[in-house]
Amino acid sequence: MRRARWIAGIGLLPGALLAGATATTLAWRGRLPDRLPNQGGVGDRPVETTIPVDTLAALLIGVALAAWIAGLVAFLAAGWLPRTPRHWLRAGIQVAVAAVAGAVLTILLMVLNAALDAATAADVRISWAYFAATMATPAGVAVVSGLVALLLAGRAPAQRPDPRQPTGVAATVATDRPAPAGDGERLLWWESRSLRPVVWAAAALAITGPLLAALLVPFVGVSGWAGLAPTVTAPILLPFTRYRLAIDAREVRLAFGLYRWRLPLTAIASAEEARLDASTWLVRGMLRGATDPTLPLLPGRVLALRLTDGTRRLVTCRDVATAVEAVNTLRARVAAG
Structure with missing residues (x-):
């Protein structure tokens, strides 16, 4: 059932959107002029430059x-992740696609609809209200399509315990003087x-770029491709979509993207909940910056190391x-050992 949901979300849903838009474009081709306004043609503005209909359709469908x-490539590449992060990354990819x-396809159909039965590009007149709808309607379609994709993704699967890797304290000692770890004990x-x-921020940037470019290119020309800038920067966030915290008999380690720090247990006096x-959290982040090692990644209940x-x-x-x-058990064992 879950596999069928993924196939429907990442395969059938965008495929149906592409097939429907392509079929509609081909059906309308005989009623369209050879060229469309590229700059101007909105309200009382004269048409300054034009673009071939086939070029515009190829760009947006492309x-x-x-x-x-x-x-699809990113979806398959996410297969190496653990179950829960794999689910949410794939859900984000599915929603973004x-x-x-x-x-983008809604923009194409709305632009073509405005030019139906026009003889030339100069005869295509777009009101400011229609131009505003051309910007607002695709955003609504994007939200609806994204929600459908999210519903198809379903809930995250329950975690399966991995017997090969411990996920908690390996040994807890209730005596006043903790015993040192035995030979071979980890x-x-x-x-x-x-x-x-961070995942949703990266997905939002990835969505924003093509949307901006698709809105700008038909009306301002080649310079509208600068709207892809958010999509180009989105991959920068991918290494920071998860973090790992590890505590062993020697140190506490934190990995967050390219950022790493290690804190020896001998440097810790005690651990407590805060x-x-x-x-x-927001004020400290703005004043000190996100790279401040004393600043946790998220607010709420945190591990406080004195x-x-x-x-x-x-x-x-x-x-x-x-x-x-x-931390307290292992620190006490180090001190006792």
């Missing part, structure tokens, strides 16, 4: 097709988490209680 192919295809706690706000409200030099470091963590127990 944008939708390219988004579909790129989405459906939204881009729906928006103490490890780790957490891997997908940052959905809470960072959203307003404080260091031996008197400073404190806050770490984003889903299971704060277990992480606190892990």
Whole structure:
């Protein structure tokens, strides 16, 4: 059932949009002039430059097709990820492809509809109201297409425990003096988490570029392709869509995109649970920057590490209680060993 949903979302939905728009364009071709306004032709503005109908159709259909192919490649490449992040990344790709295809193809059909039965490009008159609708309607279609794709993605699957990798504290000692780890014993706690706000930000940038270009190119010419700039920058966010936190008998490690830091257990005096409200998190982020090592990735319940030099470091963590127990237990074992 899940595979059928993915096939429908990443395959059938954008394919149906492309097929429908292409069929409509071919059916209308006999009622269209050879060229359409490229600059001007809106309201009282005279037509300054024109563009061949076939060129415009090829460009916009090509944008939708390219988004579909790129989405399929990224969808398949996401197969190496764990189950939950794989699901959400694929859902984001599916939503982005459906939204881009729906928006771009709607623009094409609305531009062609305005030129039906016109003899020449000069006879194509677009009112400002229709021009505004040409910008607003594709956005609505993008939202609807994206929601359909999201519904087809369904919920994230339940996590399957991996017997080969521990996911919590390997050993917990309740005595006042913790015993040192035995020979060959490995103490490890780790957490891997997908940052959905970053995923959706990357998807939004990827959608915005083709949408802007599709809106601008027919009306301002070649310079309208500059609207693809957000899409070009979207891949920069992909390495930052998840983070990993690991705690072992030597150190606490955090990996976030290209950013890495390690904190030896000998430098930690204690660990405790803390809470960072959203307003404080935003203010600290604006004043100190997102690269501040004391700033957690997300507000809410955080792991607070009090260091031996008197400073404190806050770490984003889903299971704060277990992480606190892990750090304190392992730190005590290091001190006792």
